[in-house]
Amino acid sequence: MPVIPFDPTRHIIRNVPAHIDIDSRWLLLALLSDLVAIRDSEPDPQRAEQLRTITCALGAVLARFEPPKGAA
Template sequence: MPVIPFDSPMNHLNNTPPHIDYESHWLLLAIQSDFIRFRSGEQDNQRAIELRKITTRLSSALARFEPPKGAA
């Protein structure tokens, strides 16, 4: 599986929006879902805050990519 840099100069030259393969996109969404579930059940306020930071950053990273090729 080829690695596509997040800030690839080719994306800017070709006006191609960033994209990710279907399996990787699905795995990242599953990880995000798990983090949100853990955050919701976290009793320790400091840990919940840290999990919120992680889920926010992961959401931002996922928002940079278009839906996987072939997705409806």
């Protein structure tokens, strides 16, 4: 499986679907879960909104690596 280089300054369009190894995916999901818990318990509305922005961005990145619907 080829490695997709990560460079946030440019967008590479290829025929290779986005992928990530399973261990890294689970670590990122655990991180997202922890951030959501921190965000939900944050008493300061401004900091909670900043955390919401971060958790939404991380969730969007992780969504790229979800298996297609109906895949085994």
